[in-house]
Amino acid sequence: MSSEQTRMFFREAVSRAVREEMTDNPRVFVLGQDVGSFGGSYREFDGLYKLFGPERMRDTPVAEAAAMGIAAGAAASGFHPLVVITYMDFMMIGFDALINYAAKLRYKTAGRLTAPMVVKTTAGAQGQGVAHSQCIEAWLMSVPGLKVVAPSSPADAYGLMKTALRSDGPVVYIDHKRLFPTPGNVPVAEAPVPFGQAFIRREGRDVSLVTHSYMVRVALEAAQMVEAEGISCEVVDLCSLAPLDIATLSASVARTGRLLTLEEGQTTCGVGVEVAARIFERIGPKPWSRIGTLPAPVSSNPVLEAACVPNAGRVAEALRSLAGHPLTTSSFVTQEAS
Amino acid sequence: MSDPVERLRAMLMIRAFEDCLAARKDHGFQLLSSGEEAVSVGLAAALGSADQLLTGGRSIGPALARGVDPGQLMAELLGKVAGTNRGRAGRGHLSDPDRGFFGAHAVVAGNISVAAGVALARRMAGDPGIVVILFGDGASGAGPLYETLNMAALWQLPLLFVCNNNRLSVSTTREAGNATKNISDLGAAFGLWTRVVDGLDVGGVAAAASEAAGHVRLGNGPAFLECSSIRLRSHSTTARETRSRAELAALRELCPIEREIALLEGGGQLDPARTQALRDEATQKAEAALAFADASPYPDASEVLNHVE
Numbered sequence: 333m334s335s336e337q338t339r340m341f342f343r344e345a346v347s348r349a350v351r352e353e354m355t356d357n358p359r360v361f362v363l364g365q366d367v368g369s370f371g372g373s374y375r376e377f378d379g380l381y382k383l384f385g386p387e388r389m390r391d392t393p394v395a396e397a398a399a400m401g402i403a404a405g406a407a408a409s410g411f412h413p414l415v416v417i418t419y420m421d422f423m424m425i426g427f428d429a430l431i432n433y434a435a436k437l438r439y440k441t442a443g444r445l446t447a448p449m450v451v452k453t454t455a456g457a458q459g460q461g462v463a464h465s466q467c468i469e470a471w472l473m474s475v476p477g478l479k480v481v482a483p484s485s486p487a488d489a490y491g492l493m494k495t496a497l498r499s500d501g502p503v504v505y506i507d508h509k510r511l512f513p514t515p516g517n518v519p520v521a522e523a524p525v526p527f528g529q530a531f532i533r534r535e536g537r538d539v540s541l542v543t544h545s546y547m548v549r550v551a552l553e554a555a556q557m558v559e560a561e562g563i564s565c566e567v568v569d570l571c572s573l574a575p576l577d578i579a580t581l582s583a584s585v586a587r588t589g590r591l592l593t594l595e596e597g598q599t600t601c602g603v604g605v606e607v608a609a610r611i612f613e614r615i616g617p618k619p620w621s622r623i624g625t626l627p628a629p630v631s632s633n634p635v636l637e638a639a640c641v642p643n644a645g646r647v648a649e650a651l652r653s654l655a656g657h658p659l660t661t662s663s664f665v666t667q668e669a670s
Numbered sequence: 671m672s673d674p675v676e677r678l679r680a681m682l683m684i685r686a687f688e689d690c691l692a693a694r695k696d697h698g699f700q701l702l703s704s705g706e707e708a709v710s711v712g713l714a715a716a717l718g719s720a721d722q723l724l725t726g727g728r729s730i731g732p733a734l735a736r737g738v739d740p741g742q743l744m745a746e747l748l749g750k751v752a753g754t755n756r757g758r759a760g761r762g763h764l765s766d767p768d769r770g771f772f773g774a775h776a777v778v779a780g781n782i783s784v785a786a787g788v789a790l791a792r793r794m795a796g797d798p799g800i801v802v803i804l805f806g807d808g809a810s811g812a813g814p815l816y817e818t819l820n821m822a823a824l825w826q827l828p829l830l831f832v833c834n835n836n837r838l839s840v841s842t843t844r845e846a847g848n849a850t851k852n853i854s855d856l857g858a859a860f861g862l863w864t865r866v867v868d869g870l871d872v873g874g875v876a877a878a879a880s881e882a883a884g885h886v887r888l889g890n891g892p893a894f895l896e897c898s899s900i901r902l903r904s905h906s907t908t909a910r911e912t913r914s915r916a917e918l919a920a921l922r923e924l925c926p927i928e929r930e931i932a933l934l935e936g937g938g939q940l941d942p943a944r945t946q947a948l949r950d951e952a953t954q955k956a957e958a959a960l961a962f963a964d965a966s967p968y969p970d971a972s973e974v975l976n977h978v979e
Contacts, residue, residue, distance in 0.1 A: 359693070387794065393680075393824070398783040398817035405787020411794065413787075428780045430812070442756035443799040443977045445773065476978050501979050 337517035343376040345400055345518050346452075346507065347485035349493035350377065350414065352522065354384055354396060357412060361388040362453075364416025368481040374454065374512040375420055400426030400451070404434040404502075407449035412497060420455040420467045420506065424576040434502040435477035450496045451504045455482075456546055457625075457641045458509040461632035467545075467597035467625070468522035473574045473606060474506050478576040479527055482506040484548035486516035488571055491525025498524065520622055530577035532584065537565035538655045542607050543594040544570040547642065551594055554647035563655045573603060581607060582614045590619035590654050593648055621654050623647060674934055677872050679948055681707040681927045684731045686741060686952035690960055691730075691747060697907060700747065700761055703731035705870075705902035707924035709834045710735035712875025712897075713804065714882040719770055720799030722792075724785040727762045727776030728834075732804055740955060741962030745975065752966035756973070772801075778839075779805060782831075786818045789829040796887030800828040800886045808839030810848045819894075824862035826891040830882050831857060833894070834869065836901040841912045857894025864870060869897030870926040871934075874917075900924055939942045 340348070354360045361384075362377065368391040371378040381389040390398045392421045396417055403415035417423050434447035457465040472480050479499060483489040489507065496503040534555055535549060548569045555565035568584050569633065570576065585591045591611065594602025604622035605663070625641045685822065688702045701708065706728075711719045714735035725732045738754060746753025746764050753759070762776030772788055775781035785803035787817040787872040792799055809815055810833060819869055822829045834852045850856060854864040863885045875897055882893040900921050904911040911918070934940040940948075 340939050393817075393818035393820060395821060397814045398786065398821050401780070401783025401814060401818070402787035402790055405784035405789075406791040406794075407787070408784070409788045409791035409795075411791045429783060432776055432777050432780060433784055436763075438979065439977045440755060440759045441765045441773070442758055444755060445765055445767065479979070524736065 338520050339515055340486055340518050341512065342486045342489050342514050342516070343374050343378070344505070345382060345490035346376040346493055348508055348518070349490045349497070351380055351383065353494060353497040354380070354388060357497070359410065360412045360414065361390060362416065363390040363392050363403060365392055366395060368390060372416070374509070376512065377500065378625045383595075394427035396422050397429065400434050401429035401433070403449045403451070404429045404437075404447050407434065407435060407447040407502070408445045411642055412448050414452055417451060417453040419464045420453045420468055421463045422446050423451065423453055423468070430502065431478070431547075435475050438501060439477060444450045444503065445494055446500055447502050448500050449502050449534060451502070453504065453506055454469050454509055455506050456508040456510060457630045457637050459632055459634065462629035463505040467595065467631040467635070469506055469573055470595075470602045470606070473603065477501060478574060480506070481527060481572050482545040483571060484569050484627065486514070486523050487523070490518050491523050492527070492571065494522070494524040494639070499527070500521040500582055506545060510546050515516055525571065527572045528575040528577055530571060530580040531569045532566060532580070534565070535569040536564040536588060536625050538588055539562045539590040539592055539651055540566045540568055540570045540581075540588045540640045540653065542570065542581060542604070544573065544603065545596065547596050548596050550642060550644050550647060552612045553644035554651060555645060557648040558651045558655070561652070563651055567649055570607070573622045576607065576610060578614060579609050582611050585613050585618055589618055591618055592647070592650055592654055593620070593622045594642060595624045596641060597624055598627060600627065619654060621650055623650055654668070671874075672715065672929070674939060677711050678927070679874065679929050679952070680711045680714070680735055680933060681872060681930065682948055683740070684710060684734050686956040687744070687959060688730060689736060689827045689958040691744065691955075692907065694960075696748065698748065698760070699880060700730070700907045701728040701905070702769050702903045702907070703728050705900040705921065705925065706834055706836055706876050707731055708872035708930070709869045712872045713802065713832055713879045715876040716879035717770065717802065718799070719763040719803065720797070721883075722767065722770055722772040722788055722789065723802045723804065724772045724781045725774045725804045726778060726781060726806055726809060727774055728806060728887035729761050729774035730763060733764060733766065737769045738766045738771050740959035742766070743842065745963040748963045749968055750963050750966035751969050752962065756969055758969065768952055779809035779814045781805070782809065783814045783818045786822050786829055787825055788978040789822070790825065793828055798882060800830060802830045802832055802883075804834060806834045806839065807833060807835040807837060807844045807847060807853060810853045815856070816882040819856060819860045819862070824863060826889070827894045828886050828889070830886050830893065831862070831894040832879070834894045834899055834901045835896055836885045838901055838912075840905045840906070841907060852896060854894045854896035862891065863893035864896070866896045866898065870901035870924055870929060872926060872930055896901070899926075924938060936948050
């Protein structure tokens, strides 16, 4: 396989994956608000309406509950819909069809029906306030029958979308407002990224920093900040939240001896605690700590938003604290709320 | 199913089946449809094998009317592996798409938008069959109905909305649950073909359902049929009955099955001996379904993680 790469923006990588899968599989179609001639809220479907028309790039009214249910019904009937929920906060409106119906359909019918659908939604804070900023992926990780992925780069945005559109059950694909305009290399050849695989983005010896989505960029920045101080931080990108790649995560923490989890969602019942528990079940307890958005709604106020959401400075502080912690103990390392 | 005697046979089967199930100590949590048989049977009479029916959780009558095997259905309701879904769906979620019963979804109003998705898929695939969603008056205040009515109308989906208005949502009366004069007025607001029909008259339901299905089948867009019926049992096998004995006795006088028998006997299409033979036949079939279910084992506990993903 060729290793030739091409440069593109995150939003273009999404569009390319959808275009290729729609071309290969006439059963794939897109529905959601502003996905048609408008090309998606972040232009992530640019050009697809011209190629595939209104039947397969199907605009819907503002009606998340019905859009999710229609996607589930079409999926159960042999199609492979990609339903777009503009912001992750609005997924709550469609949870019945997704969680009570689609995620359970294979189980409850003993395999007679399945719902191969992709819910693409956009998470994260960027000035839009308390009901347009949330990262609720941890809620979804606990739903049996649901797969959850969250790319951090154009290559993964492309590869995970391809895999999502070939999966045989419901997938939640989470992108991020701040990632759409970011560029990166993407393989020229078709390159699906498998689910259940985490990736080491930066190697290190002292601490494993496990994160996903936009926070991978924050993690890399923090790792760079503490490098000059002699702290070697490994950054692991989950990519796939359900299923989790416990083998890669455990191997990393076994090497470094310490774990810091970082997420833009809440830490209570968050991705981080699940990651830590699953790793420690396998390799025994290690010193660890977790960072997430502070336990408050994320305001559109720029000062309050910045104070709420994790940043590289806060992560670097946690890395210093954790790296200074002796490896002989296994206690949770307390962080000061900043 | 245009033969009135066949329709009566189907209604008697639903009643006998549910009575047989309800008489069991281990019947589990069930939502029965006694009093609503004419809705299920009249509706099924208007559908063909290429059509699909989806329902809420009150699914037993509609599933039988659609042709789901009584033995497999009973096994499903009692949690046995010979059930339509290996006994893991129950009446709330059973599915037998090969018989045109796409499935139940026991979250009130939850299956309405799913049905629209099935309808969209059929149209995109060029499949001529139509899709019917059957729901109770209890679903008529829920958001997904309104969203789906709008989108089905915008997209002119091959979808027939059928409201089985049995006038009670657990304890809440239809008048307390929906502000419209007729629930089918909701369909009219979106430009749908609409009709209110006496849901205790199986012939009337069959004629109206046939007209509604024909409208949808011809590509004229969705339709909304409201069937006024009665519920002769409490909401579920575990719910308290909210009505007095006198009220229930008065309702039983309206029984759609006895009404049809009187009609057919009066018209000379049946005589009492033949009617009794039909009743006996229904009881025997229900007992046979129960025997089939009893002969089937429960799933092994090791199956618990099968088919999760």
